[in-house]
Amino acid sequence: MATDLLADPEELAEWLGVDASDTKLLAALRAASRRFRGAVRHPVTLIEDDVITLDGNGSASLLLPAAPVLEVTAVEVDGEELTAVTDYAWSADGYLRRLGCRVWPATLRxxxxxxxxxxxxxxxxxxxxxxxxxxxxxxxxxxVQQKTIGAQSVTFGVQAATGVTAQWTAAVERHQLNRGDRP
Known part of the structure; x- marks a missing residue:
């Protein structure tokens, strides 16, 4: 299971001048963490012994849906277990390659x-x-769309949108998985 928060509540509390147990602070940090995971399209945090089923594609390489890959402990094709180094190799970037001039079957799941x-x-x-x-x-x-302090004017409107910073964009680009399946 992925750790819920991608940053330390204590550090955010220092910036905001509130207690790290503040419910609004924790909700904001959860929302930002979910948004980052959604943008990079993988959990980011360590997940051990994750079991996934992939569609074969008829080529020599498959992309695993999360990275960095730390270890591949088992690969099966249609129920038959393959042997590492002899039948397949993998990379930290998430490539799973068939060896010996073989390809993955072009079969779903x-x-x-x-x-x-x-x-x-x-x-x-x-x-x-x-x-x-x-x-x-x-x-x-x-x-709240607009707020004026002098003469107290408050205007209610549509939900405020949260934009992104250059730092956010750079981090997403650096950690986003390279998939050809984006719309």
Whole structure:
């Protein structure tokens, strides 16, 4: 199971001047963490012995759906266990390659892989981007579009949108999986 938060609540609390157990702070940090995971399309944090089933594609390489890959402990094709180094090889970037001039079958749900992936410690650039996003989310007042202090004018409008920083964009690009399946 992925760790829920991609940054330390204590660090966010320092920025916001509130207690780390503040429910709004924790909600903002959870939302920013979910948003980052959605943008990079993988859990980010360490998951050991994850068992997945993939569609074969008729080629020599498959892409695993999460990275970095730390270990591949088992690969089966249509129920037959393959041998590492003889039948397949893998890379930290998530490539699973058939060896010996063989290809993966072009059959749906034919390849089962058991592997460990993710970061044991969340990289600092991800933590920084998530903290920035959480600060922005924390500051949003849902439903309030405009607020004037002198003569107290408050305008309610559509839900405020949270944009992204250059730091967020760079971290997402660096950790996003390269898949050809984006719309």
């Amino acid at each position: 034919s390849v089962q892989v058991t592997y460990s992936h993710g970061h044991e410690t969340v990289p600092e650039d991800i933590q920084g981007a998530v903290l920035d996003q959480a600060r922005a989310i924390y500051a949003i007042q849902p439903g």
